[in-house]
Amino acid sequence: MTEQRTHHITLVTGGCRSGKSRYALQQAAAGKRPVFVATAEARDSEMKVRIARHRLERDPAFTTVEAPYDLAGDLRALPPDTDVALVDCLTVWMSNLLCRPETTDASPPEVEALLAILHDPPCDIILVANEVGMGIVPDNALARRFRDEAGFLNQSIAALADTVVFVVSGIPTVIKPQPTGSA
Amino acid sequence: MTEQRTHHITLVTGGCRSGKSRYALQQAAAGKRPVFVATAEARDSEMKVRIARHRLERDPAFTTVEAPYDLAGDLRALPPDTDVALVDCLTVWMSNLLCRPETTDASPPEVEALLAILHDPPCDIILVANEVGMGIVPDNALARRFRDEAGFLNQSIAALADTVVFVVSGIPTVIKPQPTGSA
């Protein structure tokens, strides 16, 4: 199902605090001009602390771009010499999209736009996502919708990706392509 | 530990919206006379929407049977020419069993009956289950009990199954039998 394209797409997924961002940063740091595409908005003090900590952990070689909503547009606008962009993370991005006052029941149009640009991206792209569907069904409807949309997005990106890595307790396992010899 | 039996048992497990049902449907669609064994009851409008969407996604070759409680009995009553039955899903079934007014602290008797029939099932069986134990401990006691029983059921079925597949972000990984060369 993976298409012929010039650049490589990697999805790194796992739970909260699984080490997925750290792993993705190590992969992206191999680039000469890596860009960190941050989807989080510093809306409260807890988020500010997380964002600040992530910034400190990051190799200074990274340029940072903020992309809380129009991720496709922001990827298209990257400096032309960018060789790898690390999007961290898709799940926070989905949360931004669904928490807007104008949100409808339809899938946010920005998702379609992202999938379109990933068919022929301007550089290598590493996307980080959270697995959020392995707990108990949440009580409130918005959380259930978020869980659905985040899961569907992960599936769409994984289907497009050349490489999918599942990180558990800091240990990465490549689940696509499957290792030779496995069923 | 896997027994000698005529038919193949597969467990497909993963988080909510992980693509596990889609994967299981693809596997079952290889059958000539596949039956979809639906455990969900359309008790509210949200469930009705989910059920309707799943029906639309399904290959028309599938006959549908509803089995919200007596799953073993409903499997025994399948048309004799059924070659593969897809049970979707065990976790909703467990929720049905535990949410009955007559529920006691004991494991529901229907579980024992299911395990019994799976020792020598009438056709190939593919069972879909949810992983629900990788979040925070839930606040309420019923949710904790559900999480326990769903987990124990998954373990029992996986122990019986010939094949167990763990689906993450739409990507299936066979975890039983283990790929050759792994520890």
Add this chain to the structure above:
Amino acid sequence: MTEQRTHHITLVTGGCRSGKSRYALQQAAAGKRPVFVATAEARDSEMKVRIARHRLERDPAFTTVEAPYDLAGDLRALPPDTDVALVDCLTVWMSNLLCRPETTDASPPEVEALLAILHDPPCDIILVANEVGMGIVPDNALARRFRDEAGFLNQSIAALADTVVFVVSGIPTVIKPQPTGSA
């Protein structure tokens, strides 16, 4: 990254009711003088039931030691002829540490002490942990902090461990070291 040391460290991780303790017990039961290091405190009746059930499931060869807080100290104080200690589990231990009235925002000092002793442990150590970060973001701040600290602890232990096993539906998969032939 794994250091040269005399004894083997194994991390067994997975969801609640995934069969991780059972798997760890089987591994530890191969020892001649296995010690079960219990971190849970029987603070309420539900916990008492869980603890009692686990005790019943355990091979009588195990000696039991309780280590709800000073895990490093309790490991150092094991009988000198202990060949394998099974710590069950790290996540309950973290919960004990964070729920003390004197808890601050800093990582509990007992964590540093545990990591220190694991650099050269007195016997083989098998540690059981829970994956708690694959559900929806919890509403309350303490649960989020717990999720963070439990995740960081799992990463630290996995980085030190010789072997890391991820258990899903009772099926163990070795994720460290990676099977030969995988990417």
